[in-house]
Amino acid sequence: MKNKLNILIFSSISLILALFSISIYLDLKYQNDLLNEQLNTLESSIKNEYKQRLKESINNTIVYIDTMYKHLINEQNDKLNLNKENKKVLINETRKYLYNNIQDKSRYTWINKIINYEGGENFAIRLIHPNLKRTEGLFLSTKTKDIKGNLPYLEELNGIKKNKEIYYTYYFKQLNTLEVTEKLSYAILYKKMNWVIVTGIPLNSLNELIKKEKNYLKRIHKKDTYNLTFYRGIILVLFILILLILRKKLMLTLIENEKLNEKLEKKLKNVETNFSKFFELPINIFLIADFKGNILQVNSGWEKILGYKADEIVNTNYLSLVHPHDIDKTLVAMKELEEGHDLLFFENRYKHKNGSYRTLAWSANTLQENGLIYGSALNITELKEKSEIIYQQSKMAAIGEMTANISHQWRQPLSVISTASSGLLLKKSIDDLDDEFLINTLEQITQSTQYLSDTIEDFRNFYTPSREKTEFKIAHVVKKTLNLVKKRYESENIKVIKNISDITIVNFENEFLQVLINLLNNARDQLAKSTEIDKFIFINAYKKDTKIIFEIMDNGGGIKENIIDKIFEPYFTTKDKSIGTGIGLYMSEEIIVKHFEGQIKVENHTFTYEDKEYLGAKFTIEFNA
Incomplete structure (x- = not known):
């Protein structure tokens, strides 16, 4: 290595000297040509003048x-x-x-x-x-x-x-x-x-005069040529000295590196030993495979979690173990890995040796130079089961809220039907029932019945499961949501101010509606505790660059600072346990983050409306357009 370094340094010096000589020669030739051109130009210029x-x-x-x-x-x-x-x-x-x-x-x-x-x-x-x-x-x-x-x-x-x-x-x-x-x-x-x-x-x-000017140009040229050559020579000498000093430093560094390499080789052996031990830990599944899905190396976690020994699955294709319904999205993930993207918390189901399925959360990356995938998976089967339970609890809580809303929605039309039917019976009993009164009363009953039917249809749509993304307007979903809750808002004197741009998206409409109901109910409950005479909820929706921003803000006094960071946690609630489950906001965050691939955040916000300053909670949802 030292001999190679010496050859490299002295070869560099020889090359620099050669290049310097060629550069000086070419530069002098150029300067002389330039001088001759200037002399010719000078004579012509003076004569023209x-x-x-x-x-x-x-x-x-x-x-x-x-x-x-x-x-x-x-x-x-x-x-x-x-x-x-x-x-x-x-x-x-x-x-x-x-x-x-x-x-x-x-x-x-x-x-x-x-x-x-x-x-x-x-x-x-x-x-x-x-x-x-x-x-x-x-x-x-x-x-x-x-x-x-x-x-x-x-x-x-x-x-x-x-x-x-x-x-x-x-x-x-x-x-x-x-x-x-x-x-x-x-x-x-x-x-x-x-x-x-x-x-x-x-x-x-x-x-x-021409001769005088030419002599002046020649003197300047001679001086510039001398200065150029002199300073280049100084730079060349300094550069060679730097190379020699660098050679000395590199020689010392090489000696130190040789000693360091010996230490690193020992440490590398220890790291390889520790990696082998870590790779064989059965806590998680570890996998090395090629871009086609062929398994090259696994750890003992496969046996603990899926029941397969290493010799049973090495040289097989892991797609043969993936649940049939998860094949397509797994192929998409494989394509992203092959293109150099990292994979984070990707979920799919793998077949256990006993025939059942386990839900795994994968994180993986690749080395493009060797064409291999390095992945690890966490068994989240139990976690997914608990998540389903929480989701059902959230749905049941929503059903409770909706039942309360139905009672408010139906109270007035049922009262109209009851009053109208009682009036008919009274008129009939006293033999005072004419055709005009009969027709008007029946029309009132028909209109109220139609209103009840429309309300049932709105609530039925809310509970219909949506597995496919559909195209919908955000303004339409907001309008539908407010129709479901408006009676309770009216009874509590809550005014809704909307500022919604004309935005169409393709996503899960019912899930978005569920998030809106959770946020609106949260705002309503907060306003119920507020001492403000005027109660407002502001709904804003707009595009910003490639993002869609959706905001719900109230003037209910805000959320206490010591709990604002906890409100998206499951089972956390500020309400009495008899009326609050603590899963509405948690499920809202789950829907926005996992299904809409966005984010939801909350903050206390001070704002002015109609020349009066208010404090309230502001929920902001952000996802790609």
Whole structure:
């Protein structure tokens, strides 16, 4: 291991040095290419800048000349062309302007007047030239050559004819010197007077500026290259030092790890021994199987709980032991495990060796890399039997509540029937029974009888077992529930305020109705003890993201803090044992958690209604939409 570490460290250093050298070479090449590109761009940029300056200078001159031209033509009768006198004035004023605006000996503007656009001898006349005043009035020829044999006047004329303006260069001797230099010129046609207005700049001064800027860029490039290489070198040295220090640390760590590994191997053997002992504990069922359900290993819990010895079920498929009615949901659970999901408290029934069935609660997970399921199961057969007893007790308690509700619901219609029938008998006995009174009385009896029939149907639906999920509206269930209990609420002056969104769900309708009755009865009992004159129950239902929220809240003063955490426990009640079983809220929680896969919670809540502050219990149910 130590030799491998040394090889790895020194190979890394060699590789880093090679990469560093390649990186420096490529970076230097890139920087040089970039410098050359910048130098080329610089020269072009400076020349373009000077061209723009030349053009701006000419434009300023044209603005002056055009202003003078408009002023002079406005003073004469002929508004189309300047007269001879005003032409002289324009030339003299322009001459003064150009003479006074020489920027330096090499920067000035001159004007030639075109006589013949076809060129040739005497095609133009030198009108104004601040630097060569002696040439003013001389004729110009397109055949005239500069020092290097170029034809600048011909090039200028062709550009003017084609584009009305032109940039061009020519060579000349600077005034009072023998130095030959290239000059960049810009010429534009002032059509009103057939003037070609020209300015230029010797390129020797421009080249000196370009050379200066290039030297500056080269110095910057040289400095940056040096700094880049220097700092990279420092980083490389530091990195190599870090690797060497790391090597030393790793060598020490390896020595310590070797000692630690020896200790861990001993502990691992102890853990394996303890795991084997734990796996063989007969308290729960332990299982190792593949994704197809083939049993690979079991513990002695199988014999204690289901009666099978290990050699009887290893290499068999556990689906052969599952109750036929539980096969489908077991296959779904197997699929979830295969997809990498954990399984928590999954219930199904397994066949005992004697032919009976045991209810098991499984928890399992998988290792995707070896394709195995690791599961453990708790025997909850007795617990399920007790749960069924509690459920029946809850149903019986609900029947008691409903019986009380029936008595309130039927009291008024039975009274109507009794009074109507007594009236008929009295009228008949005194021979005062007419057809109209008979028909009206019979209609009252019929309506009351129909009301009794509808009430019976509502209560019958409540007690009808529902094994399948159905689609229903929450508002409809609330309305049905309130119809079952409204008479008792009215007799106790309890007002129900509803705020229910239009929500449709697919679930167990009767079980949801049972939960609502339990919560409403709980609120009614609390309000019965309240000293509040106005008694309210608020029912809210709405969607929040992917959740459905259902709330029942009263103004009965709330639940004592020392018992609020216990109210969902079985057989816990704050009522007298003769009227309270303590299983209504427990069953409500069982239904919401296990059947609706949601949660129910309670809290004391302070709120304001109609400008008055109240305190009451607030039950909140939450489940997936």
